Amino acid sequence: MYYDVVIVGAGPGGAIAAKTLDNSNLSVCLIDAKPKEKIGEKVCGDAVGKEFFDFLHEKINLEYPDEEVKDRIGGIKVFSPDRKTVFDVETKDGGYMLDRPKFGQHLLRQIKNVHLIDNTKFMDFYEKGIIVQRQNLEKIECQIVIDASGFNAVVRKRTNNNSNNSNNNNDALLMEKDIDKNDIAVCYREIRKYKFEDPHHCHIYLNNKFSPGGYVWEFPEGEHLNVGLGVLYPSAPKKQYGEYAKFRGEKFLNSEIIHGGGGISPTRRPIDSLVSMYNGIGIMLVGDAACQVNPIHGGGIGQAMRAGYFAGISIKKIFERNGNNGVGKISLNDLWEYNSYYMQNYGGTIASLDLFRIFLQNLSNEEVNSGMSAGLIQEGDLIKISEGEEINLSATEKITRIAKSLAILNTAKKLAYTAKKMKEIKELYRNYPSPEKFSEWKENVGRIYEDLRRHL
């Protein structure tokens, strides 16, 4: 079996990569471990901004979700731990609460020519392609593999741990195989039959007691409520959730549970290189496999779809430029365009948000309460921060001058330092290097993280 491109994983990232390549002359297959009708099923907060659909509708004529939308949302409210301060953040274009299983099928329906091979697991590489498991092990010869397999990153994890293939695979070392446990949010979520008091807003509750290192969310879905929490590994999210449910009170506890389950999310900067070569095969990472999730709120559906589009466009260009020269003819330089474009335009934003996440995780409930109520960060700044814009520190500077409490002064100083480092890292990503300068660049990224951790 031969395909020019194999996409591993038919979640939002892989499906949009497939949709982008759907009308090319390339032979492409999309494999997923699940049976077709289950693709899309995932424990999730289900919230996604409309702007991602506007972008993809314009670029690849992606149809907007319609009956796959459970509810529409106008904005997000972020509550301080004592719930005395609420930031009401109206989103620019609003967003959707998706029915994820239906949404997964909605994406698949729009792929006409790419060959979907379901019930099929990526297992490993061989010298000309990949090995998959259907009923039996099978080989697929290919030139490029997109890893869109979600948090498990099954392809990425096989690229530099295979000692038999240690020769000529230095390029594989561009991608880190494992990610640090401090960069992982473990989550527990329920769908309850519960009419939310604030039907058009997603609520986010910051509170280290219930969700150390993360937050509790309550998102309205019509007659239902999507409620859950993410915590820093190794806290036990289900146990923490139990505590929260008790705090939420009788009416909540007595509501019917429609579904309960766990999930994992990477909440760090993207993998430092989104591409590498392995055995002469090009590898590209998309979505959770690439850690492209927003580290502050954990949103990754839109981010994965957008990256899938850019990976697809970049592959089209490679084959248009080089012609189809056969297995072993793709080079790291060919793949690099996706890497540098993504990192310069989006990677820097995710990395700067990652620094902000580390800042937040180092604050106590009291520091968040006093910081929010004193206006160290303004309501309007929140959306700007989540979109990666620079923090406007004028309010913070004013507060620093008049601050009566030492706690606020300290938080303000830490915030100012974090903002400085966020600016620095964005600049570094704007100058994402060529493969030759990659190690030097990576060291500089590491230094910014070390500086920040030392100061917090």
Ligand SMILES: Cc1cc2nc3c(=O)[nH]c(=O)nc-3n(C[C@H](O)[C@H](O)[C@H](O)COP(=O)(O)OP(=O)(O)OC[C@H]3O[C@@H](n4cnc5c(N)ncnc54)[C@H](O)[C@@H]3O)c2cc1C
């Ligand atoms: C609890 C929780 C809440 C979340 N809430 C939100 C939210 O409200 N909004 C938001 O935008 N994001 C949210 N996210 C993140 C979002 O779910 C992910 O970012 C998004 O699904 C990533 O898409 P993806 O295509 O990269 O991967 P996935 O959606 O994870 O898809 C990966 C696909 O790969 C397949 N696969 C896995 N292994 C193999 C293999 N070996 N071979 C073949 N196929 C394989 C899987 O079957 C799956 O279909 C949340 C995540 C969690 C855990």
